[in-house]
Amino acid sequence: MPYTLHAERIRLEIIPERGGLISRWQWRGHGLVYSDWERFADPQLSARGGIPLLFPTRGNLAEDTFHSNRQAYRLKQHGFARDLPWQVPDQQEHLLKPRLQDTPTTRQRYPFAFRRG
Template sequence: MVMPYTLHAEQALLEVVPERGGLITRWRWHEHELLYLDRERFAHPELSVRGGIPLLFPICGNLPDDLFHYGGRAYTLKQHGFARDMPWHVLDQQADRLCLGLSDSDATRQVYPFAFRLTLTYRLRANVLAISLEVANPADTPLPFSFGLHPYFAVTDKTQLSFDLPVHAMVDQKTQQPLTFAGTFDWGAAELDLACRPLQGQRAQVCDHQQQYCLTLRYDLAFTTLVFWTLQGKPYYCLEPWTAPRNALNTGVDLLQVPPQSHTTLGVEIAVAATNAPQ
């Protein structure tokens, strides 16, 4: 049984399991459990985790037939990449901060033929969770990638959610049908899998009026897409900042590139506040 690393900040608590993809498994704020976690699936490492905040690298979403082509070869890369399934190692821990690392290996190069060094930092404050990822390229060729977060936010009654999203247009990722965002979602649908882009700003907010708190996501300019995903009857919704849409490794759309012998850093902050507090 893996034991989580725990961060504390005033009336907030964060639990992280580096061995399971650097996964945040719990975020408690005052009396509220902000994240959903399917603990039965989590108990079986062969299953993909459903819950917490999985990390998406080096792709977000899936590739057609799980394939991309590079250097005259075809590579098989599964949905959302491999970072969420690999053990990260702990670089540093403080009371309110945890720093993790992940580097390329023989296994990663079989599916993604690039050298990389990732440094992930979680910082917990009273009302804010800050997540930053440094992507370093030690090689002599450019490093192409996408990065995203897949937070599973806990909810009891989705009809009590209200949204302030910086988008007017979205695409149903199942049907590819373009849609217009009018401020709410069809909770009668069996599944909602919506890619929201282009983004009109670097802030998105969801208020849970039953639980009386709001979550505000702020993300760097590199994040070009928000994905909203949920299943009917499940006590969670996902609002996912991605740096690129699905299949960017093949299409090049919004694909990030780290130059040789260089690095870049990406950041997301999630703030929580009572609904009657200034946002």
């Protein structure tokens, strides 16, 4: 279910369960981003279009691996945040803050505590 933020002349939609993806951004009724709505409807498919929230990396790592404390961790392109459901604990009239926090599952791929949002 998208969350919608309306402000003067702006409409922004975020889909928390699809990685906090910004699926719609309109200015004065004109769309500013492309979104493949058919793919959004199928949770088995990766989202195409919109503006993904990328964490903990926004690009490629050599061999999809990083090292910390002599341990190797696999981390695919753009990290894992765009593939996880985000929470929206608080929505105000002109403020929408999606949140993602570390879990035992994320610690297997990224051994650090974090909280985004």
